[in-house]
Amino acid sequence: AQTVTQSQPEMSVQEAETVTLSCTYDTSESDYYLFWYKQPPSRQMILVIRQEAYKQQNATENRFSVNFQKAAKSFSLKISDSQLGDAAMYFCAYEGGRDDKIIFGKGTRLHILP
Amino acid sequence: SQTIHQWPATLVQPVGSPLSLECTVEGTSNPNLYWYRQAAGRGLQLLFYSIGIDQISSEVPQNLSASRPQDRQFILSSKKLLLSDSGFYLCAWSEGDGYTEAFFGQGTRLTVV
Numbered sequence: 553a554q555t556v557t558q559s560q561p562e563m564s565v566q567e568a569e570t571v572t573l574s575c576t577y578d579t580s581e582s583d584y585y586l587f588w589y590k591q592p593p594s595r596q597m598i599l600v601i602r603q604e605a606y607k608q609q610n611a612t613e614n615r616f617s618v619n620f621q622k623a624a625k626s627f628s629l630k631i632s633d634s635q636l637g638d639a640a641m642y643f644c645a646y647e648g649g650r651d652d653k654i655i656f657g658k659g660t661r662l663h664i665l666p
Numbered sequence: 667s668q669t670i671h672q673w674p675a676t677l678v679q680p681v682g683s684p685l686s687l688e689c690t691v692e693g694t695s696n697p698n699l700y701w702y703r704q705a706a707g708r709g710l711q712l713l714f715y716s717i718g719i720d721q722i723s724s725e726v727p728q729n730l731s732a733s734r735p736q737d738r739q740f741i742l743s744s745k746k747l748l749l750s751d752s753g754f755y756l757c758a759w760s761e762g763d764g765y766t767e768a769f770f771g772q773g774t775r776l777t778v779v
Contacts, residue, residue, distance in 0.1 A: 558709075587767055595704075595754065597770035643710060645768070647760070652698050652717055653725075654760065654768050658709030 554579045556646050558657035565634045566665050572619075573629045573660050575644030581605075584648025586620065586627045591641040591659070600642070603627065631662075639664045668693035672757045672771030679778055685730075685744040687774050689757030692738065697759040699740040700768060701732055704754040716740060717762060752778045 555578045565571035577586070588600040603611045603620050610618050615632045631638055644657040672689045679685060691697050701713040714732035716722045722732050729748060733741045740757060754775050758768040 585767075595773050597756065597758075597768075599767045602767055645710075647766075647768075651715070651723065652760065652762075653712060653715045653723070654700065654758075655712055656702070656710035 554581075554646055554648065554655055556644055556655055556657040558644055558660050560660045561658070562661045562663065564663040564665055565631075567634055567636060569634055570630060570632045571634055571662065573631075573642055573644075573662070575627045575629070575657055577625050577627065577644070577646050579625070579646065579648055581648040584646060586618075587645040587647070587654075588616070588618070588627075588629045589643045589645060589656075590638075591643065592637075593640075597643075601629070605648075634664050636664050636666065638662060668759075668769065670757065670759055670769055670771045672774060674774060675772060677774060677776050679747050679776065681749055681778055682746045685742070685747050685751070685776070687742040687755055687757075687776075689740045689742075689771055690738055691759045694738070694759070694761070696737060696762040698762050699734065699738075700758040700760075701740065701742045702756045702758065704756060704773075705752075710756065714740075714742070747778045749778050752776055 557576045584605045586603045590598045590600050601613045617630045619628045641659045643659045647654040669692045699716045702710045712725045716734050756773045757771040760766050760768045
């Protein structure tokens with residue numbers, strides 16, 4: 553069965569600095585997608601970035617980028633120039649397999665220090 | 667454009683009472699549908715997912731059930747709520763023809779008293 557592990561329950565970063573959130577996953581599939589979601593205090597889930605497993609190039613969305621290491625089954629999120637509005641819970645997610653189910657990690661709560 | 671509606675936003679129910687949470691999607695057909703529960707320290711736990719009518723898979727054995735009476739409607743139910751059923755419930759959908767991200771409803775905060 554597929555699993556997603558986020559080993560950092562909480563992290564803090566100074567405003568304008570860079571922070572990296574870790575995520576590892578386990579799967580026997582070769583084709584799948586990986587996602588990072590942000591959940592602010594409103595609890596609305598917001599997609600931050602997505603990565604297709606067949607693409608070697610790391611995805612980038614403005615200040616957000618990923619380091620995708622397929623062989624190591626690692627998918628970390630880097631946030632550059634952290635802003636106060638980045639404070640939220642961040643979830644790593646995996647989608648793959650015949651049934652298309654999407655599973656999430658336990659999340660990392662990110663604090664931004666002014 | 668596609669939208670997802672989930673209701674109610676907040677619910678307080680006594681132990682032993684029934685539950686029905688509804689979720690509908692507009693603007694797409696044959697979506698994959700999901701129910702998640704978010705409890706403190708456990709992240710987003712997948713409860714049920716459906717890739718079509720009459721195709722519902724359960725991930726966690728418990729006293730909850732799910733139904734999909736129409737293509738774009740997903741219902742989470744319980745006959746008798748337990749205190750441990752309290753939590754934040756999220757409905758989501760994704761495109762049915764390939765891997766795409768999930769789009770989430772606003773969530774339901776359920777408190778069982």
